[in-house]
Amino acid sequence: MAEVRILPSRTAYSTPGETGARIVRGEGPYLVGADGERYLDAACGSGSLIFGHGDEKIIDALHAQSRKLTLFPSRHFSSDIVERYASQLLDFGPPGMSRAITFSSGSDAVEAALKLALQHHFAAERPRRRKILGRNASYHGNTIAGLGAGGFVARRKPYESVLAPCAKASHGHCAACEFGLQAETCALECAQSIENAILEEGPENVAAVIVEPIVGAALSAAPPDPRYLPRVRDICSHHDILLIADEVMTGFARSGRPFASMHWNVEPDIIICGKAISAGYYPLSALLVSERVVHGPLAHAKYFQNGQTFACSPAGAAVGIAVLDRLADGSVAANATRMGELLRASLRKELPAELIKQIRGMGLMVGFDIGTSAFENAGALSSDRYSDRFQRAALKRGLVIYASNGSAGSEAGDHAMLLLPLTISEREVKEATASLVATAYDVLKTENK
């Protein structure tokens, strides 16, 4: 495979992994550069592009709706397409969800979910329930409230002084267990840490617990112990605290089910949707809200106090319907499960174990740790860390990955994800594997020099 040029960008803020190459189009699972160079896109708009680039059906749906109606003031009106989309979205989710509202990005849907939880308790005349409980090594978007609820240390750092003091429980990632326990014999101390944090804050002060059912950016595709989420659900119900599932990265079949919480039959009070909700073709996000919240104290409130210009967009609804139509027969989710298993199996077989550890994930959310010893970067952080080096080396091999850090506490621990389109074939799985294996040996070679 030809090497890709490394050029600095004059217009974008560059990050260490950037090539500076100009991308001119996307074709299925590939990004194509100005010189015709092709990258297998295993970042896919951070997991958004579940059908890859250039999907004609979705593009047509967006065009057709844009000609009819793109936006209206949702304070005064609704429209058939928005209503139809909301009901399709509710049918797609787990049972017990009874209202849907759309926004434009994962971050503003997180913000809306937190506000809805606060408004729920406010309407119930429990004004002291203001605290949001999050977890270490989690990411809930880039607003000040979302960063506060999240535990992604590097992303919080410049804003730390203004973030709300949200208590944090353990992340529940078994491979990096914060209690040093083994999954087979532990007593779910990670879930218990949520209850302990609630008791410490005072249950009467806590509005909601927010979790990523499978942790994305902060831990790279880390699924919990199967007993974990049901236990967290019980804890929240017991204390009358809302459970918010942030499924911005895990939703829409990425994990092999419509939503990841459905793997464990857990019904959250609020589900946050983003990214793949529009397959990457429109800035769209949504909340699915449970019956308990809709028909609870808020039933008497006049409205949800969170107006946004692009809320309830008809253009977004048309794209969303096209996405749900493609997912309806379950074949895309089944492919995600099959291809994800194949990818993990071939990576486990072929990647050098001295550099790549803990290959994990569910469906086509695939992650691993990077480092020549486990959590190599714990303590002093290298200025040219594995995640950056690995990402750059992958780009040179024509593979775009999503590298990150923080899996070993604070900013330590390097890791990465592959978030390929859910429609990929075995041939593309083989190509991703070959490029990643070549990348790993490139990195090892520079290591041993």
Ligand SMILES: Cc1ncc(COP(=O)(O)O)c(C=O)c1O
């Ligand atoms: C779990 C999770 N929540 C929220 C967000 C924020 O979404 P957006 O980048 O669309 O604002 C992300 C984005 O990566 C995410 O992974």
